[in-house]
Amino acid sequence: MDEKRSRDVWVFAEQRNGELHDVSLELLGKARELADKTGSRVAAVLMGYHVHKLAQTLVNHGADMVFVADEPRLENYRLLPYTHVFESMIKEHGPDIVLMGATAMGVELAPRVAARVRTGLSAHCVDLKLNENGNLLQVVPGWGGGVVATIACPDHRPQMSTVMPGTMKALPEEERKGQIEEIYVDLPDSNMGPEVLGVERVVAGEQPLEKAEVVVAGGWGVGSEENWSLLEELARLLGGAVGATRPPVDEGWAREGQMIGQSGKTVRPTLYIGAGISGAMHHVVGMDQSKHIISINSNPDADIFEASDVIVAEDFMKILPPLIEEIKSRIK
Amino acid sequence: MNRIIVCMKPVPDPKHWDKVSMDPETKTLKREGIPNIMNPLDKHALEAALALRESHGGEVVLLSMAPPFAKTTIREGLAMGADRAVLLSDRVFAGSDSLATAEILAAGCRWIGDFDIVLCGNLSIDGSTAQICSQLAEMLDLPNVMHVTGLEESAGGNLVITQKIENGYVRLASGFPVVLSVRKELNKPRYIPFTGILAAESKEIAMLSNKDLCVDPEHIGLEGSPTKMAGLEVRKFERKKEKLEGTVDDVVKKLLERIYQCGVIEC
Ligand SMILES: Cc1cc2nc3c(=O)[nH]c(=O)nc-3n(C[C@H](O)[C@H](O)[C@H](O)COP(=O)(O)OP(=O)(O)OC[C@H]3O[C@@H](n4cnc5c(N)ncnc54)[C@H](O)[C@@H]3O)c2cc1C
Ligand SMILES: Nc1ncnc2c1ncn2[C@@H]1O[C@H](COP(=O)(O)O)[C@@H](O)[C@H]1O
Numbered sequence: 001m002d003e004k005r006s007r008d009v010w011v012f013a014e015q016r017n018g019e020l021h022d023v024s025l026e027l028l029g030k031a032r033e034l035a036d037k038t039g040s041r042v043a044a045v046l047m048g049y050h051v052h053k054l055a056q057t058l059v060n061h062g063a064d065m066v067f068v069a070d071e072p073r074l075e076n077y078r079l080l081p082y083t084h085v086f087e088s089m090i091k092e093h094g095p096d097i098v099l100m101g102a103t104a105m106g107v108e109l110a111p112r113v114a115a116r117v118r119t120g121l122s123a124h125c126v127d128l129k130l131n132e133n134g135n136l137l138q139v140v141p142g143w144g145g146g147v148v149a150t151i152a153c154p155d156h157r158p159q160m161s162t163v164m165p166g167t168m169k170a171l172p173e174e175e176r177k178g179q180i181e182e183i184y185v186d187l188p189d190s191n192m193g194p195e196v197l198g199v200e201r202v203v204a205g206e207q208p209l210e211k212a213e214v215v216v217a218g219g220w221g222v223g224s225e226e227n228w229s230l231l232e233e234l235a236r237l238l239g240g241a242v243g244a245t246r247p248p249v250d251e252g253w254a255r256e257g258q259m260i261g262q263s264g265k266t267v268r269p270t271l272y273i274g275a276g277i278s279g280a281m282h283h284v285v286g287m288d289q290s291k292h293i294i295s296i297n298s299n300p301d302a303d304i305f306e307a308s309d310v311i312v313a314e315d316f317m318k319i320l321p322p323l324i325e326e327i328k329s330r331i332k
Numbered sequence: 333m334n335r336i337i338v339c340m341k342p343v344p345d346p347k348h349w350d351k352v353s354m355d356p357e358t359k360t361l362k363r364e365g366i367p368n369i370m371n372p373l374d375k376h377a378l379e380a381a382l383a384l385r386e387s388h389g390g391e392v393v394l395l396s397m398a399p400p401f402a403k404t405t406i407r408e409g410l411a412m413g414a415d416r417a418v419l420l421s422d423r424v425f426a427g428s429d430s431l432a433t434a435e436i437l438a439a440g441c442r443w444i445g446d447f448d449i450v451l452c453g454n455l456s457i458d459g460s461t462a463q464i465c466s467q468l469a470e471m472l473d474l475p476n477v478m479h480v481t482g483l484e485e486s487a488g489g490n491l492v493i494t495q496k497i498e499n500g501y502v503r504l505a506s507g508f509p510v511v512l513s514v515r516k517e518l519n520k521p522r523y524i525p526f527t528g529i530l531a532a533e534s535k536e537i538a539m540l541s542n543k544d545l546c547v548d549p550e551h552i553g554l555e556g557s558p559t560k561m562a563g564l565e566v567r568k569f570e571r572k573k574e575k576l577e578g579t580v581d582d583v584v585k586k587l588l589e590r591i592y593q594c595g596v597i598e599c
Contacts, residue, residue: 016497021498079466079475079476079477080475083470103498104478104479104495104496104497104498105497107462107463107478108465108466108476108477108478108479109466110463110466111430111461111462111463111464111465111466111467111470112466112467112469112470112476114431114463114467115431115434115466115467115470115471116470118431118558119558120429120431120557120558120559120560121430121431121463121559122461122559123430123460123461123462123463124460124461124462131562137562137563141460142458142459142460143344143349143352143361143458146349146350146352146566147352147354147361147564147565147566148564148565149561149563149564150561150562150563150564151559151560151561151562152559152560152562153558153559153560154560155558156558191475193475193476193506194475194477194493194504194505194506194510195504195505195506196502196503196504197492197503197504197505198502198503199497199500199501199502199503200500200501200502200503201499201500202499202500202501213596214596237597238591238596238597239596239597240596262460270594270595270596271591271594271596273591281349291594292590292594293571294587294590294591305573306571306573307571308571308572308573309571309572309573309574309590310572310574310576310587310590311573311574311575311576312576312583312587313575314580314583318580319580319583319584319587322580322581322584323584323587323588326584326585326588327588327591327597330588331597
């Protein structure tokens with residue numbers, strides 16, 4: 001193996017339309033922590049067109065250096081050109097670790113890059129740490145979250161992971177100094193895969209569930225759209241966001257973007273309050289890293305209680321209305 | 333259209349996942365007594381293939397890497413309408429991670445040959461890596477698109493693909509051959525017709541081992557997989573589990589106290 005090796009930790013700085021995805025900043029926070037343990041550097045990989053202005057943001061969130069590949073053919077994300085550029089950067093600099101968000105883009109790009117450079121990749125990680133040899137341990141939920149596996153990649157470099165958005169913490173932005181290095185892009189003209197015909201943005205208008213300090217979540221037990229408004233009111237009073245299990249989304253009480261769990265979002269708020277939720281693993285994996293968990297369920301044997309700090313074994317309709325009134329009167 | 337390959341993974345039925353436990357000695361999962369089903373998204377991939385066959389002709393071939401007992405699940409796919417199946421089964425494949433699996437499936441695709449599209453599910457419910465589509469395409473040196481929620485053919489004979497991303501969609505134009513992985517919004521899988529069950533009995537399931545595929549032994553199985561399992565636990569929770577008791581009034585008061593203690597509101 002005559003390729004270069006370093007101990008550097010890389011983060012793919014995902015952007016569309018000049019907007020960085022939050023997960024990239026979260027990953028920089030984690031990368032900083034890992035790199036500081038081994039005394040190595042954090043580098044961000046930024047690709048696109050007219051994206052230089054983002055480089056300083058990456059530095060301010062913890063990157064020691066930023067590799068920028070800026071050119072018209074990279075304006076829209078396209079899998080094969082991005083893979084090509086990523087591959088040549090990895091071969092040139094030999095990073096030890098490469099982290100990417102488990103986003104639509106990340107889950108498509110990361111496996112292609114890992115296969116191209118023939119290394120291991122673990123998917124949808126929720127935690128990352130170093131073992132005594134300085135190897136990366138990647139914690140991934142499997143089987144709907146009922147099983148947690150720790151994956152290592154001892155003999156291949158780089159060690160690559162895609163990481164669930166919302167599971168790592170970004171460092172606060174502060175003015176820092178970093179090196180910004182322009183990458184010369186050498187793309188073949190042919191065989192660059194599907195052409196982008198257009199990108200259609202659906203206006204989000206959703207509360208940033210993953211960022212909320214308080215999440216009030218409801219399940220099938222909430223029973224109706226009318227009852228659902230109680231959750232919304234409580235969330236509003238606590239300055240939080242409303243989340244859901246799958247059934248309320250299927251029923252139309254909540255939107256798809258509010259679903260928490262294996263097929264939805266991962267949240268780790270300071271306080272999670274759940275009502276009418278049974279505690280299926282599929283849901284629990286998305287919330288069990290919350291700091292405090294309060295559960296209200298009329299079934300005293302509900303599984304969710306196993307994952308709760310505070311247990312209220314009552315009909316939520318008896319609890320939430322007086323609770324809301326009480327909070328209102330105190331806030332006044 | 334000449335041929336469409338649908339990658340189909342038999343997975344343990346999630347209805348029975350509570351029966352999963354860990355063998356404390358071998359540190360492997362015990363999944364005895366859990367029946368297998370077709371990975372749910374693979375049904376959507378198969379439906380897409382069958383719809384394309386209806387409008388453009390060609391044949392639909394199922395491809396699975398699994399132990400021989402997977403035949404039962406494969407028969408379901410044949411009953412749904414696939415023309416034939418290829419099952420890659422060999423002890424040396426056991427323990428393969430996504431990279432190794434992709435290499436084996438790629439060899440299977442080459443063995444089948446002459447295909448226009450390879451369709452996969454976006455992710456499997458047990459392993460849930462969602463890595464196979466991109467890695468298989470890389471091994472085949474073909475382009476690929478994940479998160480597919482729409483497929484049409486354009487006037488020019490290209491494939492027009494709708495890809496779901498965060499807060500929106502990307503429209504892509506692709507030539508052939510191409511590897512795609514689909515989301516459930518793409519279509520609604522058809523029910524298996526009774527006649528299909530009968531027809532499936534006589535459809536061919538070709539069993540191949542690595543003698544047929546000749547994948548580099550250093551690239552497959554537990555040994556050939558770059559990722560290694562360093563630990564495995566069946567999840568348990570360590571929470572305070574403090575039960576609030578008393579009259580409803582008492583409970584509400586205590587609950588409010590606990591909320592204040594979290595420091596999320598000021599009094
Ligand atoms: C592949 C796959 C992926 C999935 N992904 C997800 C996911 O990402 N997120 C997710 O949430 N689910 C997911 N699911 C679904 C998941 O398995 C469960 O079905 C779901 O989480 C159950 O939601 P629930 O707790 O709201 O409903 P239920 O299980 O029906 O529970 C309702 C609860 O409400 C309680 N209740 C009823 N009335 C009251 C009352 N008046 N007051 C208080 N309590 C009451 C009941 O005691 C019960 O415990 C997935 C499933 C599959 C197969
Ligand atoms: N062993 C396998 N045999 C056939 N297809 C597979 C296999 N493993 C994964 N796939 C395909 O790859 C898709 C994604 O799986 P995964 O990347 O494991 O989440 C599945 O929906 C299948 O279409």
